[in-house]
Amino acid sequence: MKRLIIILIGFVFYSCEDEVSIDLKEAPSALVVDAWINDKAEPQVISLTATQGYFNSEEPRGIAGATVEVTDSKGNVFEFRDNLNGKYTWDPTNVAEKIETVGTSYQLRIELNGKVYTASSTLHRVPTIDSLKFTFKEEQNVFQPEGYYGEFVATDFRGQGDTYWIKAYKNGIFLNNPFDLNIAYDAGFNAGGNIDGFVFIQPIQDAVTPLNDDLDAIEPYIIGDSLYVEIHSITNEAFYFLQEVQIQTQRDGGFDEIFAEPLENVSTNIVDQTPDLNNKVIGFFNVSSVSGRGRKLLE
C-alpha cells in the first residue's frame, strides 16, 4: 500500500531530474552467498560472488576455491562442486541422497581462505497448484487495461506460519522484475493478515500477470502466451529477507525520496564464524519444496 502512495505522490509533483556524478567512498568488497536450493530434480546451484563498485557495470566476480557443503539432519552430505565463475553445483540425478522430506533441517557450510561461514534452513511443505486460469477483462482504469489476466488457484495449509515465494514464468522467462516479486505469508501478504488455510488472496493469485516495461500499468497476456507458475516453500526468515529486497529494489526515486525511509542493507542468515569488518558476508540460504503448473492461452 505504501507503493500506491508513493506512485501517487510522484504523480502530484513536478520535479526535474538530472544525471549527476557522485563520488562514493570505496567500501571493502563483501562475500555474497546466493544459496536458494530446492527439491526439484535438476542441478542445484550455490553461487559465491563479491560485491562490486556501485557504478561498476561488469558481471559480478565469481569466487572460486571454496568448499561448499550442505548436510541434513539425517546425516546426508550434499557436496557442491566448483563449476566455474563462483557457481557450485550438486546434481540430484543418479545419487541416493535427496532433498525431499518436509521437516528436515539443512546446514550450509562454506570454507573459504581459512574462514568458515555457516547457515541453516528447514524444508517446509508446499501446496499443489489446483489450476491456472486466464480471464478476459474489460478496461477497468488506466492501470488495468483490457486483456487476458492470468491467475493461479492454490490453497494454503491450515496452521499459521507457512511462507511462500510464487514465481511466474511468461513464455519460459522468469518474471524477475522487482515489482513482480510475489511472496505470501499463509494465504495473505503478511503475518498480521491472519488469512490462514484459505485459497491465496486474489492479489497474490493475480500477481502472475506482469507489469509493463514502464511499470505504470499491467500488461495482460495475449493469445499464444504461456504461463508457468511455481510455489516455493520458504522459511519465515527468507520471507522477511525477500520483503526487504522488495522494499529496496522497488524504490524508484522522485519527490517521494524525501519521505522515504533511509536506505538500509537487507538482512542475511549467513554467519561468519570469525566476524571481520573488512571481510563481511551477506546473502541467504534457503531450502524449498516446489510445486508447479503450466498453461498456454489458446483461442
Add this chain to the structure above:
Amino acid sequence: MKHTSLVAFLAMIFFISHQSSAQERHTVNGYVKDAENGEELIGATVLVKELGTGTVTNVYGFYAVSIPPGTYTFQFSYIGYQTIEQTFDLKENVEFNIELPVEAQQMDELIITDEAIDANVSDIKMSKNELDIKQVKKLPALFGEPDIIKTIQLLPGVISAGEGTSSFFVRGGSADQNLILIDEAPIYDPSHLFGLFSVFNADVIKDSELYRGGIPSRYGGRLSSILEVRTKDGNNKRLGGSAGLGLLASRFMLEGPIKKDKSSFIVSGRRSYVDVFLKATNQDNLVHFYDVNAKVNWKHNNNNRFFLALYLGRDVFSFEDVFGFDWGNTTGTFRWNHLYNDRLFSNTSIIASHFDYKLALEDDAQGFDWKSNLHELTLKQDFNYFLNTSNEFEFGYHVTYRQFSPGRISPTSESSLFAERAIDKMYALDHAFYVGNQQKVSDRLTFRYGLRLSVFQNIGKQDVFIYEDPKDNIDPTRIDTVSYGAFENIKTYVNLEPRFSARYLLNANSSVKLSYNRMVQNTHLISSGTVPIPFNTWSPSNPYLEPQIADQVAAGYFRNIKDNSIELSAEVYYKDIQNVTDFADNAQLFFNEDLTTEYRQGNSWSYGLELMAQKKEGRFTGFVSYTLSKTERDVPGVNNDNPFLANYDRRHALNLVGTYDLSDQWQFGANLSYSSGRPITVPAGRYQYDNYQVDYITERNGYALPDFHKLDLSATYIPKKNKDRKWQSSWVFSVYNIYSRKNAFTIYTRLKELDDDVYSDEKEAVKISLFPILPSVTYNIKF
C-alpha cells in the same frame, strides 16, 4: 538530587513572598491595545519612568505593576506604535486600559527617543524570535503565498530539509520535536500539498513567536521548540476585511464588532483552485486544500474575557476516481481570562485538537478504506501573579487526554478481500504542574526559573503484547498478552523539568544571557523519513517506548547599535537528547501490529553557533542570520551501532532577508539563502541476487548533498486610491529562485535507461530538483 532542588525552589518562593509583604503597595493593571482595531498587543513595554523599571504585557495583552504609593509617569510603547505617557497619583489600585495609535508616518526614519525599544538586550528571553506578519507578507513567496513557516526556516538555529517542505528542524531536533500551536491548540501536521504551503493563513495571524531555547515552564511536551501562532481577535471598532487572489489559492477574511468595543468576530477562508482548472480540462485528477479560521471574542468586562477559536483545514486528492486520500487538522480553543484580584491573572482554556488521514481505493476485489486519527483534549489552568516590580510568578496545571488510532481498514465493496481490521487504539493521560518566577535581582541582573513536573500515563483500554525478544522485528514472537481495561494504568513516567534563564545587562545597549532547559516528550512520531508525511502516525510513550528527554544549555551576547535600531545577537548552544526515538533497519512502520519491536532509542547531540543582525524599523528592514551547527545520533542497532549524522544536519546556513519601502506605492523584498547540503545514504557497492540488483550499504548518511542556494525577489505595488473609495488594493509580484538554480532536493540511484524502456546493467545517480524560476502574482484588497 531532584528533591533537594524542589525544596530549594519552594524555599525561594516563600522567601520572595515573605519579603514582599513588608511594604504597602498598589497595583496598576489593564490591557494594552491597538487603537485601530482593538487587538491586544503582546509584549508591549510598560515603563515606570521614576523607577526606571516596568513590565511587558503577557500573551493576552495584560499587564500589572505593583508599586508603593506615589506619583508616577507610566510610559506605554510598542514597535510600530506611538508611545503614550500617563501620570498616576497612586493612592489605591488603578485599572488602566490603553489603546496605542499606529505610528503616523511609517515611512519616516525612526524618531529616536531616550527610551527606545531595546527588548533584544533587556528582555530575559533568549533563543526566541517573533515574526512580523507585515514583513512576511512583503517577502517573496513560493507561488505568491505568504507563509510564516517558510520565514521561520530562515531564522538562526532553524534548518530546513529542502524547499517545498513545511517542516523545520530546531537546534538538532527532528521535525516532530516542535510544538506547533495555533491559539494554544497543537497542530499535528502543518502541511498543505505535502508541505508546499503551511496551514497558516497569513491574513488571520496576529502574532507568532518561536522559542528554540530558554523555554518557560508553562510550555512542555516537545523537545526542541515552541512555535506559538495567535490569530487576530477581530476588529471590535469597525467592520473590515481583506481578500486575495493568488496563482494557486485565494483567500478572504472578514472581521468586525458584534458589539462595539465589547465583542468581535473574525472569519477567514482559503482554498486552492487548481482542481477547478483541471476539471475544466476534463481531468479526473483532483487536488485541493482549504482552511477555515473563525473566532469570537467577548470582553464582558475587564475581569472576564472569553474567546472561542476554531481552525479547520484539509487536503483532498483524488485520481481517476480510483484512488483518493485526504488529511487535515481540526482544532478548537475556548478561553476564559479572569482577574481574581489586581495582581492575579488567570487563564483557563479548553483545547481540542484532531488530526486524521484517509486512504481509499475503489476496486471490486481490492477496494479498501483506511483511516487513522488522533484526538486530544486539554484543560489548562494558568495563573500570572504580579507580586511586585521585581517578581512575576506563573503557575498552573495542564491535563491532556489523547487517543491514537493507528489504523483501521474496511472493505469498500462486498466482494473486497479486505476484512474489517483495526490496530489497537492507544490512550494516554498527560499531567503537568508548573511554577515559574521572573525575578529582578538588581538593575542589571534578572533571573527566570521554573519547574515543570510531567506525569505521563499510558492507559487502557489496550492489549499489550509480551514478546520473547522485544527487539526481534524480523520474526516477532508474542509469548503473552496482557489486557488492560479502560483508564487502567499501563505505564507511568514521571519527569521533572527544570528551566532557568539569566540576563545580565553590561550597559544600556548590551547584555549577556544564559539559559538551561530540560524538555520531555511523550508523543512519538512513527516515521523514519527525513520529513514527516501526513500518513505518519503517532504513539504515546509506553512500556516499549520511553520518554525522550532533552537538556539544552545556551549562552548569548546581545547588543543594540545605532540607538537600538539594529539588534545583534550571538548565541552558542549544546543540546543532548536521551532516548531519541528511531527505528530498526528496514522497519515496517505501516499497519504493523508488532510495531513496538521496531522501536530503537538512542542518543542525539547537537551544538552550534547562531548569529543574527536585525533591523526592525525604517524604510529598510530585515535580518541576516547565520548558523553553524552539527547534529549526530547514536542509536544501538542502527548503522552498525556507529554514530551517524542526523538526516537534517547542515553545517552552514546563511540567510539574508530584507524589505525596502521605496514610496507609498512601491515596496520591495528579497531573500538570499545559502546552506550546505544535508546528508543522505548512498550505496557503497552492489551485488546481484537471484536476478535482483541489490544495494550494498556501509554507512548511514555518509554522503552530503551539494550546497543549496537561491535568491527570491518581490515587489508590492499599492495603487493610489481616491479618498472616497473604501477599499485599498495591492499587487504582489514575486519571483522565486531568480537564477533558476537546480538545487538538489535529493540524489538517488537507479539503473541507467539507455533507450525508452531499455535498461542497462549500469547504475546512475540522479539529482532531483523541484523548483526552477517561478514568477507569481497575487492581487489583494483590504477594506
